[in-house]
Amino acid sequence: MSHLLIAPVLLPAVIGALIILWMRDDLLLQRVFSIAGTVALLGVALYLAGLAGTGQIQVYRLGNWAAPFGIVLMLDRLAALMLLLTAALALVVQLYATGSGWDRKGWHFHALWQFQLMGLCGAFLTGDAFNLFVFFEILLIASYGLMIHGGGAMRLRAGVQYIAYNLVGSVLFLAALGVLYAVTGTLNMADMAARVAAMPAQDTALLRTGAVLLMLVFAIKAALVPLHFWLPSTYADAPGPVAALFAIMTKVGIYAIIRFFTLVFPHGGTTGQVVAELLLPAALFTLAIGQIGILGSRHLGRVAAFAAIGSVGTLAVAVAQFSPQATAAALYYLIHSTLAGAALFLIADMIGARRGDLWLRPGPALPWQGMIAAFFMASAVAMAGMPPFSGFFGKLMILQATQGAPWAVWIWGTVLSTSLVAIYGMARAGSVLFWQAREPALPAPDPEPGPPGPIPTKLETHEPIQDLGDAASPALTAVAVGALLAGIVALTLLAGPAMRLAEAAAAQLHDPAAYLGAVLHGQEGTK
Amino acid sequence: MELLLSSAIGVMTAAGIYLILRRRSFAVVLGTTMLSYAINLFLFSTGRLVVDAPPVLRDGVAAHTDPLPQALVLTAIVISFGMTAVLVMMALGAWLEGGDDRVDMPRDDRAPPEDA
Numbered sequence: 001m002s003h004l005l006i007a008p009v010l011l012p013a014v015i016g017a018l019i020i021l022w023m024r025d026d027l028l029l030q031r032v033f034s035i036a037g038t039v040a041l042l043g044v045a046l047y048l049a050g051l052a053g054t055g056q057i058q059v060y061r062l063g064n065w066a067a068p069f070g071i072v073l074m075l076d077r078l079a080a081l082m083l084l085l086t087a088a089l090a091l092v093v094q095l096y097a098t099g100s101g102w103d104r105k106g107w108h109f110h111a112l113w114q115f116q117l118m119g120l121c122g123a124f125l126t127g128d129a130f131n132l133f134v135f136f137e138i139l140l141i142a143s144y145g146l147m148i149h150g151g152g153a154m155r156l157r158a159g160v161q162y163i164a165y166n167l168v169g170s171v172l173f174l175a176a177l178g179v180l181y182a183v184t185g186t187l188n189m190a191d192m193a194a195r196v197a198a199m200p201a202q203d204t205a206l207l208r209t210g211a212v213l214l215m216l217v218f219a220i221k222a223a224l225v226p227l228h229f230w231l232p233s234t235y236a237d238a239p240g241p242v243a244a245l246f247a248i249m250t251k252v253g254i255y256a257i258i259r260f261f262t263l264v265f266p267h268g269g270t271t272g273q274v275v276a277e278l279l280l281p282a283a284l285f286t287l288a289i290g291q292i293g294i295l296g297s298r299h300l301g302r303v304a305a306f307a308a309i310g311s312v313g314t315l316a317v318a319v320a321q322f323s324p325q326a327t328a329a330a331l332y333y334l335i336h337s338t339l340a341g342a343a344l345f346l347i348a349d350m351i352g353a354r355r356g357d358l359w360l361r362p363g364p365a366l367p368w369q370g371m372i373a374a375f376f377m378a379s380a381v382a383m384a385g386m387p388p389f390s391g392f393f394g395k396l397m398i399l400q401a402t403q404g405a406p407w408a409v410w411i412w413g414t415v416l417s418t419s420l421v422a423i424y425g426m427a428r429a430g431s432v433l434f435w436q437a438r439e440p441a442l443p444a445p446d447p448e449p450g451p452p453g454p455i456p457t458k459l460e461t462h463e464p465i466q467d468l469g470d471a472a473s474p475a476l477t478a479v480a481v482g483a484l485l486a487g488i489v490a491l492t493l494l495a496g497p498a499m500r501l502a503e504a505a506a507a508q509l510h511d512p513a514a515y516l517g518a519v520l521h522g523q524e525g526t527k
Numbered sequence: 528m529e530l531l532l533s534s535a536i537g538v539m540t541a542a543g544i545y546l547i548l549r550r551r552s553f554a555v556v557l558g559t560t561m562l563s564y565a566i567n568l569f570l571f572s573t574g575r576l577v578v579d580a581p582p583v584l585r586d587g588v589a590a591h592t593d594p595l596p597q598a599l600v601l602t603a604i605v606i607s608f609g610m611t612a613v614l615v616m617m618a619l620g621a622w623l624e625g626g627d628d629r630v631d632m633p634r635d636d637r638a639p640p641e642d643a
Binding site for chain 1: 573632637
């Protein structure tokens, strides 16, 4: 039992608290500590990925209590993959937030960032259903703070919607857990899986209710239609780097669906069947509405937000198959869509910083127009799932995995036609922003802003859009976006090895017996 | 007692759902509070309703009540209380900044302000 399993939760918690207690007035110290903390988290995630790569499911018993009674953390290939993705994304986006100066638009950006990471890592690691609820709340409460970072009327309004929606989601989560506890008498996921499997089929009415309630909760987190209404305004009005980190938040919902409905309610059982039948139509509608929304938006932030909804729809189509092949394709596409979605939000923020707003209408030519346009095009092509980037492989594998499915015609039709809509929407946004730009450029745009100078100790608030004059280092923002795009290129070039890893993770997920063995058996030496 | 508890949960849930569908933030805050009260009672009932029984094992006592839902309810109360406080603060901020307490997004969020 490696104690490093708890490190992804403890490390951000300690760093976040230290930032609030010791460094609240010193932004430079906050930046150094927070980025160093995320680098350390990435190191831990790499080590844990190596540990999970052996194929052994690692279990960490908190307080050394025996399994169904104490809380356990489980590290399998999927959890390690999600941890690694979270840490890498957080580091790059944090560099962007520092470079663009977003982190000094309000108080406690870095502390909230660390608490957000704590919630995310905990949600990916935990093996206890109620503990999952608690980690969801941790990541949500940090996200509320991050979402309204910088203030502004529109952002606060969107924040109210976001919180109200998620409060209802939390209530539903508790209801689902209450029902499942009343039926099974346990909250440990592995133990629950064992008891569900042993339950006769005619006694599962209440269990099915609980499973569907749980699915609704995760659908709210993942923004599946018709529970997606919170997402467009929240993501479009959130600060750019925060929206980019939120690219992983919808994937938390997808992760939880994969986790629960492969382990606790596997597809073979009646309960899993009900959920799969509900999930697939919802996924297809999500995909269609997301991609059509790209075409209908008049705001670049909303374009990126609807693209995020569309990519979650694609993911959910694959997940709803609940077969090892489709799950592997989903995991590959999950990595891709997280990177591409985050890149799109960051590029939108770069454009907003130079234009002053994000409306899709002709405006003055931007400083660094060529580079930003190239970035935008790359991320738009990646997001729409066109060659030559990894989204194309991801979609291809999803199509392949659904070939024999009963709904194959609908799936293929929706995926292919909505891809076309997405390309058209992205092309329209790009041509308005970059090709209809007025010449000449702004009166005297200074392509090389002066040295950033010392960071003012007094933080400025109430500025909805970051302007370039505040940027600590515009070059750093370009490096951060470039790093995300480089990640997509690497995922394309290394598609073979990445797919083999995804297949190994999917094979592990579809063998619940291994989890039951790791968590419930061999508990000598525990209390 | 079963009837009392289940009808209380049902009425509070119905009131909560009605209130969260209103357009003003104050009603929505009250609605989420109602919903979380209802769910706390519901969590209590998941351990089966037992009266006058100790929650911890004790010698010479035959009937026990399940202590776990009580612990879950405590956690749920703390979390929903904190979240509601955040929601109140945020609603207050949105009212001060935006000038009204509606929870739906204004048109300016979707379309450029000048082509109204």
